[in-house]
Amino acid sequence: MTMTFSAFDALLAGRFSCRAFRADPVPRAVIERILGAACKVPSWCNAQPWQVVITSGAETDALRGALKDAVEAGSHAPDLPFPTGYSGVYQQRRRDCGWALYDAVGVTRGDRAALARQSMRNFDLFDAPHCAIISSPAELGAYGALDCGGFVTAFTLAAQAEGVATIPQAALAGFSPVLHRHFGIGDDRLILCGISFGYADPDAPANSFRTDRAPVDEIVDWRG
Numbered sequence: 001m002t003m004t005f006s007a008f009d010a011l012l013a014g015r016f017s018c019r020a021f022r023a024d025p026v027p028r029a030v031i032e033r034i035l036g037a038a039c040k041v042p043s044w045c046n047a048q049p050w051q052v053v054i055t056s057g058a059e060t061d062a063l064r065g066a067l068k069d070a071v072e073a074g075s076h077a078p079d080l081p082f083p084t085g086y087s088g089v090y091q092q093r094r095r096d097c098g099w100a101l102y103d104a105v106g107v108t109r110g111d112r113a114a115l116a117r118q119s120m121r122n123f124d125l126f127d128a129p130h131c132a133i134i135s136s137p138a139e140l141g142a143y144g145a146l147d148c149g150g151f152v153t154a155f156t157l158a159a160q161a162e163g164v165a166t167i168p169q170a171a172l173a174g175f176s177p178v179l180h181r182h183f184g185i186g187d188d189r190l191i192l193c194g195i196s197f198g199y200a201d202p203d204a205p206a207n208s209f210r211t212d213r214a215p216v217d218e219i220v221d222w223r224g
């Protein structure tokens with residue numbers, strides 16, 4: 001049991017959000033294994049609400065193109081409302097992880113153009129060879145999204161176990177109407193996020209930092 005826990009903990013500790021990928025594709029059999037593992041997460045009523053579009057090759061490039069056109073057109077319209085604000089400790093953590101990235105890639109405070117350029121890297125999919133677009137039935141509402149959150153996490157961990165790097169991206173879901181059109185995803189489904197994935201470029205500055213976590217006693221309220 002101790003061995004199993006330490007192996008799992010090491011897998012969790014080794015995963016990070018990758019923001020620079022090599023071009024080489026992930027073999028289909030590896031992607032299928034990752035998906036098969038991610039599907040094992042629990043869901044309310046075992047509804048398994050996740051549906052996934054996975055792009056490779058020219059289809060990933062076409063997605064990059066569609067997203068960049070959408071950003072230029074300014075058509076930001078997520079299916080699921082984006083957070084209305086981050087305050088207190090959440091604001092602090094958001095700032096800390098943002099500045100860890102900006103410091104790593106050399107964006108200095110106040111350089112709005114450089115900041116915007118780094119933010120646009122989301123829509124290049126950080127040069128990943130693949131992207132997974134995750135959607136959930138609209139009628140399942142927040143609980144469908146909750147189930148899919150588990151799927152997204154398991155996908156990232158299963159990928160990590162295969163040596164494949166990932167980054168979940170809500171930024172892509174900001175342009176949901178374009179994704180519905182581009183992939184023919186019906187309006188009865190909510191587009192939740194993308195996961196860009198592939199093999200990490202270990203030397204890229206954007207991959208040179210790691211985020212930290214609040215200690216357990218900050219997140220738990222023991223009773224009894």
Ligand SMILES: Cc1cc2nc3c(=O)[nH]c(=O)nc-3n(C[C@H](O)[C@H](O)[C@H](O)COP(=O)(O)O)c2cc1C
Nearest residue numbers: 015016017097122167168169170171172193210211
């Ligand atoms: C649902 C979700 C959406 C995210 N969206 C983005 C995104 O749009 N762009 C981005 O650069 N990172 C995004 N991230 C990555 C987070 O910034 C990252 O998980 C967090 O800073 C913790 O760092 P780590 O994943 O390296 O441990 C997202 C993560 C999750 C779970």
